[in-house]
Amino acid sequence: MLNGLWLGFFVVAAVSALMQWLVGGNAGIFAAMVESIFAMAKLSVEVMVLLFGTLTLWLGFLRIAEKAGVVEWLAKVLGPLFKHLMPEVPPGHPALGLITLNFAANGLGLDNAATPIGLKAMRALQDLNPSATTASNAQILFLVLNASSLTLLPVTIFMYRAQQGAVDPTMVFLPILLATSASTLVGLLSVAVMQRLRLWHPVVLAYLVPGALLLGGFMAFLGTLSATALSTLSSILGNLTLFGLIMLFLLIGALKKVKVYETFVEGAKEGFDVAKNLLPYLVAMLCAVGVLRASGALEFGLDGIRHVVQWLGLDARFVDALPTALVKPFSGSAARAMLIETMQTHGVDSFPALAAATIQGSTETTFYVLAVYFGAVGIQRVRHAVGCALLAEFAGVVAAIFVCYWFFG
Numbered sequence: 097m098l099n100g101l102w103l104g105f106f107v108v109a110a111v112s113a114l115m116q117w118l119v120g121g122n123a124g125i126f127a128a129m130v131e132s133i134f135a136m137a138k139l140s141v142e143v144m145v146l147l148f149g150t151l152t153l154w155l156g157f158l159r160i161a162e163k164a165g166v167v168e169w170l171a172k173v174l175g176p177l178f179k180h181l182m183p184e185v186p187p188g189h190p191a192l193g194l195i196t197l198n199f200a201a202n203g204l205g206l207d208n209a210a211t212p213i214g215l216k217a218m219r220a221l222q223d224l225n226p227s228a229t230t231a232s233n234a235q236i237l238f239l240v241l242n243a244s245s246l247t248l249l250p251v252t253i254f255m256y257r258a259q260q261g262a263v264d265p266t267m268v269f270l271p272i273l274l275a276t277s278a279s280t281l282v283g284l285l286s287v288a289v290m291q292r293l294r295l296w297h298p299v300v301l302a303y304l305v306p307g308a309l310l311l312g313g314f315m316a317f318l319g320t321l322s323a324t325a326l327s328t329l330s331s332i333l334g335n336l337t338l339f340g341l342i343m344l345f346l347l348i349g350a351l352k353k354v355k356v357y358e359t360f361v362e363g364a365k366e367g368f369d370v371a372k373n374l375l376p377y378l379v380a381m382l383c384a385v386g387v388l389r390a391s392g393a394l395e396f397g398l399d400g401i402r403h404v405v406q407w408l409g410l411d412a413r414f415v416d417a418l419p420t421a422l423v424k425p426f427s428g429s430a431a432r433a434m435l436i437e438t439m440q441t442h443g444v445d446s447f448p449a450l451a452a453a454t455i456q457g458s459t460e461t462t463f464y465v466l467a468v469y470f471g472a473v474g475i476q477r478v479r480h481a482v483g484c485a486l487l488a489e490f491a492g493v494v495a496a497i498f499v500c501y502w503f504f505g
Contacts, residue, residue, distance in 0.1 A: 102430075105384035112393035129390045136386035136437075140379040143259055143436060150255040152364040157345045158200065159363025160356055164349040171196040177303045181293060182234040184224060191220035195238055203248040214242055215472050222473040230477040231470060233291050237284075239469055239481055243460045244283035244488040247276045249337055250457040256436060257453060260444040266338070267445070268453045270318070270330035271499045275458035277311055279492030286484040326503045381433035385419075389437060394419065411505075414497045416441075416448030421455045421493045425486065428461040451500040459492040460485075 113129060116122040161167060171193045178185060178192055185191055194217035218235060225232040231239075250272050257265040288295050295304065318326060349356045388394045398415055405412040416438060424431040435456045439449045462485045470478055 102380060102384055105388045108393045109384075109387040109391035112391040112396065116392055125391065129387050132386035132390035133383045136382040136433075137379055139436065139440070140375065140382045143256070143382075144375050144378060148368065150252060152368050154251055155366050156360035156362075156364035157342055159366070160349040160354060160359045161200070161345045162197065162363075163354045163359050164345065164352045166345065166348060167197050167200060168193060170200065174303075176299050180297050180300050181237060184232065185221070185234050186224075189220070189224070191217055191224070191234075194220055198242065199246065202242065203246060214238075214469060218469045218473055222475075225473075228474060231475045231479055231481055235470075235473075235475070236479060236481045236484070237287050237291070239465060240283045240287050240484045240488060241280065242469070243462050243465045243485040244276070244280040244492065246280040247272055247457050249341065251338070253453050253457045254338075256432075256439070257444055260436070260439040260449075262444045264331045266331050266335050268330070268450060268457065269333055269337070270326070271450075271454045271496065271503050272457035274315065274499045275454055275492055275496035278495035279458055279488045282491035283484060283488030286487050287480070290480040290484060330503065377429040378432065381429040382436065385430070385433040385437050389441065411501070413447045414451050414500070417451035417455060417497075417500075420452040421459070421496075424455065424459050425462040425489055431456055431461070447500065447504055450504050451497060454496040454500050455493055458496050459489045462486055462489050 109129065113125045116125045174196060175187055175192060178195070179187060194213060198214040198217050217238065221232065221235045221238060225235065250269070253268060253272065254265040257268070285295075287293070294300065318329075321329065346356055349359065385394075398418065401418065402412045402415045405415060419434040420431050420438065423434055435449075435452045438452045442448045462482070466478060466481060466485065470476075470481075
């Protein structure tokens with residue numbers, strides 16, 4: 097899938113360049129494409145320098161939380177909920193702790209670090225699966241919730257924005273929180289319908305209703321604020337949550353007699369290993385996207401969509417953020433490249449860049465997650481996993497666009 101997507105970028109760029117040369121007489125198009133390849137290769141290294149630090153930092157703190165018992169405590173707290181959402185998973189099974197840790201990594205926006213943890217969780221669920229090739233209900237629910245990308249603190253998005261020179265990298269904190277909540281809710285509801293889960297059970301409602309009321313009340317409060325106040329509040333809450341979480345992990349670790357420094361270094365080493373493997377993928381995708389933009393093919397496609405949107409009488413500013421949304425189901429690295437390229441082209445604090453960042457933080461690489469997670473345990477029949485995951489992703493994209501007009505419109 098990724099081979100076809102990556103090759104397709106270059107083939108479409110080549111056809112577009114030939115048309116501009118032979119029909120439009122633009123002989124300089126090829127020089128622009130070659131220049132773009134080298135520029136994007138350089139940008140990949142610059143982005144990776146900060147990505148190394150971000151992943152290393154947060155996996156270090158996550159290891160402290162794990163050794164301090166925070167993850168185990170979360171697993172116990174969520175145990176009654178999982179008992180009803182995943183009735184085939186016995187209480188106290190290792191899968192529950194791994195699922196919780198995976199959700200914690202996703203919640204911090206550490207999508208690359210969450211993958212190896214998620215694979216361990218999927219293997220643990222496969223041990224309980226009576227079929228070697230057909231996905232169980234628990235595996236489907238785990239995958240769809242994973243694919244819906246519940247991101248409570250999108251630190252990698254903040255990192256990309258900081259690297260591109262954003263004055264306030266955390267400006268998108270609240271928009272991402274609202275959009276990712278929408279995608280996760282739709283993912284959960286769609287799986288519940290397909291699996292006939294009893295979401296109205298008192299135990300399940302005890303978890304979901306307070307969260308829904310809290311989110312609804314918070315959104316009602318946000319509705320009373322101006323766009324300037326919304327941006328300011330998002331910045332304050334983003335930075336406060338970020339630093340507050342660091343202090344929480346450190347203080348709990350210290351109280352539990354965890355050697356926080358040594359534990360941080362232990363986890364940071366894992367972050368270094370995760371980050372160093374990303375550079376080839378980032379170079380490959382950024383160069384492909386750069387060529388696509390330089391050839392004029394990307395702008396040509398977006399112009400077509402923009403004309404349709406304007407013909408319908410709608411604001412078309414979100415169209416420039418669509419490349420991130422269109423490739424996100426297939427490849428995280430391609431979506432990451434599209435996001436960075438949008439920031440470079442339109443400005444890091446432009447509406448398209450803010451919308452692309454919100455989309456990137458609130459949706460997941462559905463087909464990639466399906467291929468990797470199910471492929472790792474030999475699942476061939478995925479049942480309703482694809483439909484539910486794509487529905488959640490679509491809800492996340494639509495919510496991201498609406499929320500960005502609300503906050504930054």
